[in-house]
Amino acid sequence: MAEQEVTLMKGNEAIARAAIRCGVDGYFGYPITPQSEIIETFALDKPWETTGMVVVQAESEVASINMVYGAAGAGKRAFTSSSSPGVALMQEGIAYMAGAEIPGVIVNVQRGGPGLGTIQPSQSDYFQATRGGGNGDYNVIVLAPASVQEMADFVELSFDLAFKYRNPAMILSDGVIGQMMEKVVLPPYKPRRTEEEIRKECPWATIGRSKDRKPNIMTSLELKPEVMEEHNIHLQEKYAAIRENEVRYETMLCDDADYVIVAFGSAARLAQKAIGMAREEGLRVGLFRPITLWPFPEKEIAAMANGKKGVLVVEINAGQMVQDVRLAVNGEVPVGHYGRLGGIVPEPHEILEALKTKLTER
Structure with a gap:
């Protein structure tokens, strides 16, 4: 190889x-x-x-x-x-x-x-x-x-x-x-x-033709309400299939954790460093990283949070994903948020301090 x-x-x-x-x-x-x-x-x-x-x-x-x-x-x-x-x-x-x-x-x-x-x-x-x-x-x-x-x-x-x-x-x-x-x-x-491969793989595309040999038309326009409702129902069924089959996430040190940080993208990298610092101080902290933000891993977050003392959501914003995390855990555990704004990236020691003040000192 x-x-x-x-x-x-x-x-x-x-x-x-x-x-x-x-x-x-x-x-x-x-x-x-x-x-x-x-x-x-x-x-x-x-x-x-x-x-x-x-x-x-x-x-x-x-x-x-x-x-x-x-x-x-x-x-x-x-x-x-x-x-x-x-x-x-x-x-x-x-x-x-x-x-x-x-x-x-x-x-x-x-x-x-x-x-x-x-x-x-x-x-x-x-x-x-x-x-x-x-x-x-x-x-x-x-x-x-x-x-x-x-x-x-x-x-x-x-x-x-x-x-x-x-x-x-x-x-x-x-x-x-x-x-x-x-x-x-x-x-x-x-x-x-x-x-030829595109025509075979994408029979719906504009380069193909429908069953009655008419050219395919790709449009989101539909003037008949009942037809538009049927199309929207089809879309919702498709989205339900995506939610069922395409959720992706990653966990780190969650099995023995008392507290879990939920973060995505670069915030998750910073959280990893904060978790290492927390573990050195005797705080058992884990990481849950959503990879698909939609579909959101709500069931997996709910299962992960079961029995934990608290969850801290870290984002480089004022608090957006934290709303989905709170909906997922449904009040079963405390959920805090820490973020920086204006293009400032949080430091690992700031994340650790936020974990202590928002969750461990409650």
Whole structure:
């Protein structure tokens, strides 16, 4: 077996290079800090000369998501990337894709807000991602990487899930993971699908035809209320299947823990250090890291929290995921929250102090 090549690179670079290797057909994006290295890496590597991948710097974020809509609607593996205010501009297009059941991928390397905010890291797009920032009853599959390796790994995973369920998927990263450099093993090269393979795998796509030989039309528009209700019921049944089958999470030292920290992305990395410090002081603390923010691991968090003395939710925001954690534990254990705002990343010693003051000294 050939030895895997280990390379040092930024999280943003890993996203781009994994996409090239995974047989992605097209990228449409617009530069914005702290995710600009994604399109810059494409410009450097020129995949259109090697794999045939299309790379377009669109005129705006709105144009980007609509280009993804068109390409993905034709059965192509297409994605875009941006940061928080740019993804806010994409919400109409994402809702349209969810309504039309188009399987595109969106990468959000979060920065502080609201509005233009700061170029520093944040996790304050949790609600925007998991609640669906556009109109209507819909959900986006949301994966939260906590390392550069996961930035690379989640590219193919997000496309697999998007096409499996014909639904938009999002990689919800942040400025810490996007900008940090770590060792990473990139996936092996995978050929792009041929037109014949796309027609076979995606009979619903615009390049195919319906059973009565009419061209497929990918749209979220329906003027008959009873038909629209039937379509919405179908979507809800699909979302229920995703909740049942696609929950992903990671635990550390939870079995003997009296207290558990729940954190995702870069906050989970900081929590690991705080847990080590707590254990040195004799406090038995564990970590629960949601990997899918939607579907959220509510049943798993409830089971984990059973019998614990308290749960501390750590986020780089004012408190968003903590609401889902509180709903999950349903008042069975105390749930505290600690976060920093404005692009300031919490320190491990601050997390440990918050654990002590919010939970152990109650």
